[in-house]
Amino acid sequence: MRRPLHRRPAAAAAVLAGLLALTACSSSDGGDAEAGGPPTATGTTRPGSVPDRQNEVAPTGPTPSTSRGPVVPDSDLKPATGSFTKTQKSYLSGRVPKNTDPAAVLQTGQESCQRLERTAKRDKDAAVGAIIAGDIKDAEATITHLCTAQKPLLATAATGFPDGTVKSPEAGTYRALTTDPACSWRALGDGGKVLASGPPLGSEGQVKAKIPAGTEEFVSSGCYAWLPA
Template sequence: MYRRTAAAAVLLAAALTLTACGSGGDDKAAAPASSDKASAASPKPPAASPVPDPADAPAPSGAAVAPDAKPSGPVLPDAKLTPKTGSFKENEKKYLSGRVPEKMDPAAVLQTGQETCQRVERTAKRDKDAAAASIASGEITGAKDAIENLCPEQKPVLAMAQKGFGDSPAAAPAPGTYRAVTQNPACAWEAKGKDGNVLASGPETPAKPGDRITATVPAGTTEFRSTSCYAWLPA
């Protein structure tokens, strides 16, 4: 009797041990599944923010103003238009007159005008029409004052640009024939009169790549509009 009871106890203990082992193994197997589920349910951390575009950054307080801009606030009187070292030439002083904000270095403003001249000169060296078109279209700003005072040798380019205009609406252009400084077949234009009626438009026939595109502005035109033509110069 005692042997049977002892044997039964041994068997019961063994069974309990196996049950405990099986239970522990199931917990371990289930753990990764639970972890995966939690990971799937939790939102992933946001990606690192991209590096901001330098063009979006605010201009430093000492940055030069645009070469064609006129300060709205107080400006340096002509008597104080002096660089930190040396002196300005008379033509440089003339360019700077009324253009330098009170707390800005005149040399920084002068530099913008010099850079405008450099852009015109580099472009004109390759193609004078392209240089004039860059001014007429507004791509190169501040050219009038810069050329007249700092690089007068470019006055012929300026004179050509002043007779032309860009894609933006031109008010009351001089009557005549103009050529587009582009060979884009998508170039289209129209000339409107005082009452808004269309006096002329083009191209009259679809342009092909490489074609010279012209527009005839009739007398009485009060507004000339174009798209994809870049700029117009007298033909």
């Protein structure tokens, strides 16, 4: 199923942002044992600290990128002191922009892992929705390399799609990962004919959409993200 560019509704995004920010951990937590942290001055590792900002979804700092400008060659991916693990090097490969500290890029990924882990403990739908909506930057690579224990979240997210317009969606019943009353949707057929629309409400005010066979476009607004019901 193709995933289009999407619009993140402000109300739903604020709810998920708050959940993610509430789960931010301090540098003394030791919560990223699997990934390890950026090398310290003594060559050991520790998880990076996460700012406690209620409206922050993804950590600030260098954004890993494989599509913007030149990157640091793999042979030059070395911290100021100590060394990166094999897994950390795999994550950093092709992702560190020139003139950027690789340890800072690594820390950004580790902070995303920490947020996902702690958010999932409170609300798995919130964590999955953040991945689908793109609130966790570069989630696939981050989880694959730095926090493999969160792969089930990634697998679940792959079955859904973000708010916006989806071309030729699979028929079935889906649930919105928000209880925002502004959430609405339409299933459009040939020539833009409306085949179904909502929102019918499920339990606890949850919006559900039944996409009929033959739907050419599924258009939603204010719904944040969708998963099969």
